[in-house]
Amino acid sequence: MREGxxxxxxxxxxxxxxxxxxxxxxxxxRIMIVQPINLDGSDRGDPILALDAVDAGEGDRVLVVQEGWSASVAATGRPGAAIDATIVGVVDTIDYES
Structure with a gap:
């Protein structure tokens, strides 16, 4: 599930x-299993693994960064760890009109 x-x-x-x-x-x-979702909450793509940098819990909507350097720094505080995805935020609300 990597678009870029x-x-x-x-x-x-x-x-x-x-x-x-x-x-x-x-x-x-903590290693979490996250399901990418669309803005309307529907699933998109396959679940991925992500390290948790914000103490997210099951059922939480979260922001996940998928980029090695940023993911590594967010999860461990230093670059260089082999990390592909890190949870960097818990989403409270989404205000969006199409």
Missing amino acids: DGDMILARVIGNVVATQKNERYHGA
């Missing part, structure tokens, strides 16, 4: 992944 480098997408948290063994750069990081 540096995308920020709207998604819904649908689950989490428990990894008891992981790289030290991910220590303490």
